[in-house]
Amino acid sequence: MTPFFMSEQPSLLSVAKLTIRRGGRIILHDLNFDLKPGEYWTITGPMGSGKSTFLQTLAGQFHAPTGSLERRVPVEFVSFKEESSRFSYSSYFYQQRYQATMSDRVDDGYTAIPSLRDFLQTTDSPEDSALLDRLGLSPLLDRSFIKLSNGQTRKARIGKALLKHPAVLLLDNPFVGLDATFRNDLTNWLGDLTKHGLTLVLVNDASDIPAFSTHVAVMENGTLNWAGPKERYTPELYVKSTAAAPPVLQTPPQHIDFLEAFRLQDVSVRYGDTVILDGLDWVVKAGERWALFGPNGAGKSVLLSLLYGDHPQAYSNYVSVFGHRRGKSGESIWDVKRRIGFVSPELHLYFPPHLTVRQVALSGLTDTLTPPNRVMPETELDLTNLLAYFGLTGVDNRTFGTLSAGEQRVILLIRAFLKNPAVLLLDEPFQAIDSHHVDLARQLIDRFSDKTILFVTHNRNELPESINRLYTLDIDKARSEK
Structure with missing residues (x-):
């Protein structure tokens, strides 16, 4: 395991010998990590390696053993799938997002579906308005949150976190579901925010490490296999899988009787x-x-x-x-x-x-x-x-x-x-x-x-x-x- 790149500056976040268990399984094992001012990290690694759990733990969503995690500044987390007391998809049925004519209330008649404005809990301050304009969310503020597209929902989650003015922003696959234009715009914008004091840690694919990232960490099987400055990082060359032929389904195919x-x-x-x-x-x-x-x-x-x-x-x-x-x-x-x-x-x-x-x-x-x-x-x-x-x-x-x-x-x-x-x-x-x-x-x-x-x-x-x-x-x- 390659030693971590360490600086002498005080850490914004410190992790020491962190182990996290979920459902009786060890997800993270004996991790050490320090986040210093001026560092912007991209966490990469294969599917199921523990990347999202790592960010969730840094954000306080999973209990860390005493002494294994210390946060010294405000932290916000944007996840791939958000469930919260403010909005939970499990309170609604899937087709409800397409019901333009029905009341935006669940069957009990008491729980209203929040609008995007409700979800964001935004003010009318010039600063908040400028942020929402930049994200393209201002025209959508009165639309029901449940009726936003996938990409619009991603933008809303990022906007909600930034409205809280965190010192550290943790982003789990921030570019998922975004079109190429907004993806490029968001990359440039996040880079601009780093110049104004926002520290970023994000999970992303190894083939798409943003230019503003200064450091890279590679996770595998719940451990950090490598961590250091981006210029020292060499991604593993991906080779197309030829290990196994796709299985032939044994369930009979459905009859095609249409032109x-x-x-x-x-x-x-x-x-x-x-x-x-x-x-x-x-x-x-x-x-x-x-x-x-x-x-x-x-x-x-x-x-x-x-x-x-x-x-x-x-x-x-x-x-x-x-x-x-x-x-x-x-x-x-x-x-x-x-x-x-x-x-x-x-x-x-x-x-x-x-x-x-x-x-x-x-x-x-x-x-x-x-x-x-x-x-x-x-x-x-x-x-x-x-x-x-x-x-x-x-x-x-x-x-x-x-x-x-x-x-x-x-x-x-x-x-x-x-x-x-x-x-x-x-x-x-x-x-x-x-x-x-x-x-x-x-x-x-x-x-x-x-x-x-x-x-x-x-x-x-x-x-x-x-x-x-x-x-x-x-x-x-x-x-x-x-």
């Missing part, structure tokens, strides 16, 4: 005076494999919700699924869902952390958050083989909440694959997943040669090789191309 998976004609979606989609036309034929691009707030997730049956405005538009127009053919939402494998950042937020990995994976068979009572032996075998393929053998009975964000996303991918559906709707499926597991997932998706696929991403390098069509959803217009 068009989806057809949208002059589709518009609005919430009050806010137009999300305006006059959109798109046809996806059976077997086609599309990439869907667009900036944050362009309506990509809303578009998928129309196709997947979650959005009520599908019935007031011309939306045809599997050759049947929604609301005219007598098909129910469950008739649509049973033929589609689906994953999205928003869906991820609603899974109860107490469910086991097996329960979460098998819930895809019911298209709900609960597993079926009976499972075919072929599907049980597929689950075992898919977990093994992704290097997750033995996690079946662990609770979902004890997995890292990247591991959770892999489980949700497995959930989408298990019923061997005719169509896959994959909304930013690789968020928080490391390069090795992304490569495994891409190879598996390419093996599904008979499926119709819609793949949403901000990063073209993530696309499986078999994706050969592109639909771009801009704020003002949409276009398609091969």
Whole structure:
């Protein structure tokens, strides 16, 4: 293990022989770390290595043994998945975010959904207003927090932390879910903030260490394998995985009896005076494999919700699924869902952390958050083989909440694959997943040669090789191309 780079300045944070256990397992083991003024750290390492737990411990979210952690300045933490007393997704049902006409209250009639303004608890001071303008959040302040897009939610979490004026800001995958323009802008902005006294520690991929970072730490199996100045850091060269061929699903594939998976004609979606989609036309034929691009707030997730049956405005538009127009053919939402494998950042937020990995994976068979009572032996075998393929053998009975964000996303991918559906709707499926597991997932998706696929991403390098069509959803217009 390479010795830490140490300076003589007093530490803002000190960690000494830190060990953290979760769910009876050791997640962090015997860590030592000092954060000095003027240091800006990027923490990297493979999926499940303990990076997020490390930041959460620094922020005080996990109890550290006496004497193993000392914080001398105010610290704020922005997580990949936020659950708090101020807002918890578990208080709401998934489709509620698309209900434009219903009251923003849960069924008991007492708990109101906060607006973005409520969530941020912002003042009207010039300083707060300038911050929200810079994040592009000012026009959204009166929108229900639950109805924000994934990228808008990420910006809101970062803004909420900065409004508290911390001395140290801990960011867990801060660029996840952000389009390229805002990603670059945020990188430059965070760099500017470091020049004004903000100390940053962030978790990010080794291939994308921000220019403002001065130091790098590499985690693996709950330990720090290397830590030091960025100029001394040499990332390990990633080699495409060839260790195991993707498994062939034993669950029988669903019958393909349609010529068009989806057809949208002059589709518009609005919430009050806010137009999300305006006059959109798109046809996806059976077997086609599309990439869907667009900036944050362009309506990509809303578009998928129309196709997947979650959005009520599908019935007031011309939306045809599997050759049947929604609301005219007598098909129910469950008739649509049973033929589609689906994953999205928003869906991820609603899974109860107490469910086991097996329960979460098998819930895809019911298209709900609960597993079926009976499972075919072929599907049980597929689950075992898919977990093994992704290097997750033995996690079946662990609770979902004890997995890292990247591991959770892999489980949700497995959930989408298990019923061997005719169509896959994959909304930013690789968020928080490391390069090795992304490569495994891409190879598996390419093996599904008979499926119709819609793949949403901000990063073209993530696309499986078999994706050969592109639909771009801009704020003002949409276009398609091969």
